[in-house]
Amino acid sequence: MVKMSDVAKRANVSTATVSRVLSKEGYVSEETRNKVLKAIDVLGYTPNRLASNFRKSSSHTVLAIIPDITNPFFSEVVKGLEKVAAERGYHVLLGDTGNSLNVERDLMELVREQLADGVILATARVTNEEIEKLGRELPLVVACEYFDGISIPTVSIDNVVAAREATQYLIDCGHRRIALISGRFNIVLNRDRIRGYRQALEYSGLPVQESLIQEGDWTMESGMNAMSRILAMDQLPTAVFAASDEMAVGALKSLKAKGLRVPNDMSVMGFDDISLSEMVEPELSTVRQPKRELGELAIRMLLNIVEGKKLERTQVILPHRLMIRGSTAPPSPPHGGGR
Amino acid sequence: MVKMSDVAKRANVSTATVSRVLSKEGYVSEETRNKVLKAIDVLGYTPNRLASNFRKSSSHTVLAIIPDITNPFFSEVVKGLEKVAAERGYHVLLGDTGNSLNVERDLMELVREQLADGVILATARVTNEEIEKLGRELPLVVACEYFDGISIPTVSIDNVVAAREATQYLIDCGHRRIALISGRFNIVLNRDRIRGYRQALEYSGLPVQESLIQEGDWTMESGMNAMSRILAMDQLPTAVFAASDEMAVGALKSLKAKGLRVPNDMSVMGFDDISLSEMVEPELSTVRQPKRELGELAIRMLLNIVEGKKLERTQVILPHRLMIRGSTAPPSPPHGGGR
DNA sequence: ATTCGTTGTGTAATCGATTACAGGGACAGT
DNA sequence: ACTGTCCCTGTAATCGATTACACAACGAAT
Known part of the structure; x- marks a missing residue:
């Protein structure tokens, strides 16, 4: 491998000068610059970034910790991350935890080891306190998830409001019995969505029936199963709100299997607005999350921290949007009913 | 930051000894080892991987160059990569080219700069010769794409055979006029699929009608448009084979919009078997590619090259599988027809 | 004429871990 | 007693780029 000193020798200058040419810092005469550039060209020199990073003790790399890259929601977020990182000359190390807490913890070590300058945490299995602690020790931005009263920079949507509006929309359509297919109850983000659902019902004076809240795990299968459980009830709802699009699609499948038509017999609302919808x-009515923007903003904040700039705001809430498509409609009047 | 020399001082040994304890190489007495481990613990020492990588001139990182991480096919491949990389102590740098040839070229530089020990190339906009050249200069494995007569390690499926079998299946169902929604004509992988389609028709003595081959660009929209063009023809086919699942779904949508039923009025076959199908x-009949295995095997090969091991085989073809689901069936007898 | 700021370049220390090499002690075999 | 092998440990060079510091040349300002 040809190194900087080889270039220096060939151009009859010192390595300091070569370094100055490359970094465009400090004074170099036009003449010397050309000599150096020529030598670089002739020798086919490529700087050794390992040495450079070491000396500058910065890897110019950020770590993206996500639960599952095959989840279209997260792959969109990562896309946003990657784009901005590239623009600002950073690289993205992929950290797919496969939903494992231990992997998540191990990955954080990479920052301590200086392999990454900072972390985007798009999953949060670790506790509130642990995140706070980590955030004090290393540059960290939490994306997508939101923790109440946390001091760590965070970018997400307002899940409570989003879920409330989605539910409210169904109520406005005329639905009075609305089921909820929720994600895992222990996930904060999901609890926020449940909260929004409850709020909408309460504001409209509708009863919250616990049996209408069925737990899933974000997957299509769990959505199918949850829907089946709901369909086995005595008194059916006229609409279902699923906390993820995949689960909503599962609900769709379950409904079709039972011969029910959407939206005529049952309205279905999803969450996320992944391309699948x-x-x-x-086509699925759903709540659009600005996935790419979530990633873009998260990494912008992180890089600002890494580069020592001040953040204007540490808690950013991005706007969501109701996407009304074909899977929702007013409930059909009961057979032989109407007024 | 506490460094190795601090640990050495505290444990009353040399840095060489500390290094030996950490790397588990060379002789260290049990007693000394414990002293060192204790010092590490007390001081909260974390090795500086930047320094280590520099000295060993290895980043223990591989670069995954893919056209688009939000494409579910590639995110599965990446998932496979990541898993095996992690198992073997490597990290994955994400290189999303956004389908840009220049970005692809820039990314390769990272290996020259020693930021990555090798490259998985899952997209190939660069030419055959360029790849050959790169492959001689740095550890490189081509995944998913296949180049005829290339000397670079490659792992893919046999697109010709896969497409032939899919088409043959439709023929065996009784279809005689089969349309093809192809990807971009200039992509090798896609040309292979077209070739397989042609072969199946020819083997069965069926005419290849060029107008029945419509070009798309892998997206759902392009599939819709291609299907619309096909439906505008005088004599309709009874089946369509799309070179990607997204395009097949687009075809599905277009058919529904025109009031045609699948598979009764038209059979639809996809390619890839992403979860969408x-x-x-x-549910879409399709050709399953072993996406994760493709990634796993590609990185295994790459790491073997990086670590100087010999490869048993450099050109690996993984098995595909026809997944027959609900979107294909024998053609309905023509109205008032049948014998 | 002196001082000062700007420009241009070189010398050499530095980042922190790894490792080639040397050396010393213990022990076995002859 | 001598030689050879293991063990165990330390000294110091090394990886390649960056950068603090020194210095020199030049022109402008006083």
Whole structure:
């Protein structure tokens, strides 16, 4: 490997000068610069970034910790991260935890080892306190998840409001019995969505029936199962709100299997607005999260921290949007009913 | 930051000894080892991987170059990569080219700069010759794409055979006019699929009608458009084979919009078997690619090259599988027809 | 003429871990 | 007693780029 000293020798200058040419810092005469550039070209020199990073003790790399890269929601977030990172000359190390807490903890070590300058945490199995602690020790931004009263920089949507609006929309359509297919009860983000659902019902004076809240785990299968449980009830709801699009699609499948039509017999509302939601039939009404922007903003904040700049705001809430498509409609009047 | 020399001082040994304890190489007495471990613990020492990587001139990192992380096919491949990399103590740098040839070239530089020990190339906009050249200069494995007669290690499926079998299946169902929604004509992988389609028709003595081959660009929209063009023809086919699942779903949508039923009025076959294919209605018959295995094997090969081991085989073809689901069936007899 | 700021370049220390090499002690075999 | 092998440990060079510091040349300002 040809190194900087080889270039220096060839150009009859010192390595300091070569370094100055490369970094564009400090004074170098036009003439010397050309000599150096020529030598670099002739020798085919490529700087050794390992040496440079070591000396500058910065890897110019950030670590993206996500639960599962095959989840379209997260892959969109990562896409946003990657784009901005590249623009600012940083690289992204992929940390797919496969939902494992231990892997998550291990990955954080990479920052301590200086392999990454900072971390985007898009999953949060660790506790509130642990995150606070980590955030004090290393540059860290939490994306997508939101923790109440946390002091760590965070970017997310307002899950409570989003879920409330989605539920409210169904109520406004005329639905009075609305089921909820929720994610895991122990996830904060999911609890926020449940909260929003409850709030909407309460504001409208509708009863919250606990049996209408069925737990899933974000997957399509769990959505199917949850829907089946709901369909086995005596008094059916006229609408279902699922806390993820995958689960909503599962609900769709379950409904079709039982011969029920959407939205005629049952309205279905999803959450996230992944591309899938426009591919199913009928197209899914859902809550759009600005996935890419979530990633972009998270990494912008992180890089600002890394580079020692001040953040204007540490808790950023991005706007969501209701996407009304074909899977929701007013409830059909009961057979032989109407007024 | 506490460094190795601090640990050495505290434990009353040399840095060489500390290094030996950490690397588990060379002789260290049990007693000394404990002293060192204790000092490490007391001081809260974390090795500086930047220094270590520099000295060993290895980053223990591989670069995954993919066209688009939000494409579910590639995110599965990456998942496989990541898993095996982690198992073997490597990290994965994400290189999302956004389909740009220049970005692809820039990314390769990272290996020259020693930021990555090797590259998995899961997209190939660069030419055959360029890849050959790169492959001679740095550890490189091509995943998913296949180049005829290339000397670079490659892992992929046999796209020709896979497409032939899919088409053959449709023929065996009784279809005689089969349309093809292809990807971009200039992509090798796609040309292989077209070739397989042609072969199947020819083997069965069926005519290849060029107008039945419509170009798309892998996206759902392009699939819809291609299907619309096909449906505007005088003599309709009874089946369509799309070179990607997204395009097949687009075809599905286009058919539904025109009021045609699948598979009764038209059979639809996809390619890839991404999770989407089980979420649409009817579920998509498709060709399964072993996505995760593709990634796993590619990185295994790469790491073997990086670590100087010999590869048993440099060109690996993984098995594909026809997944027959609800979107394909024998053609309906023509109205008033049948014998 | 002196001082000062700007420009241009070189010398050499430095970042922190790894490792080649040397050396010493213990022990076995002859 | 001598030689050879293990063990165990330390000294110091090394990886390649960056950068603090020194210095020199030049022109402008006083």
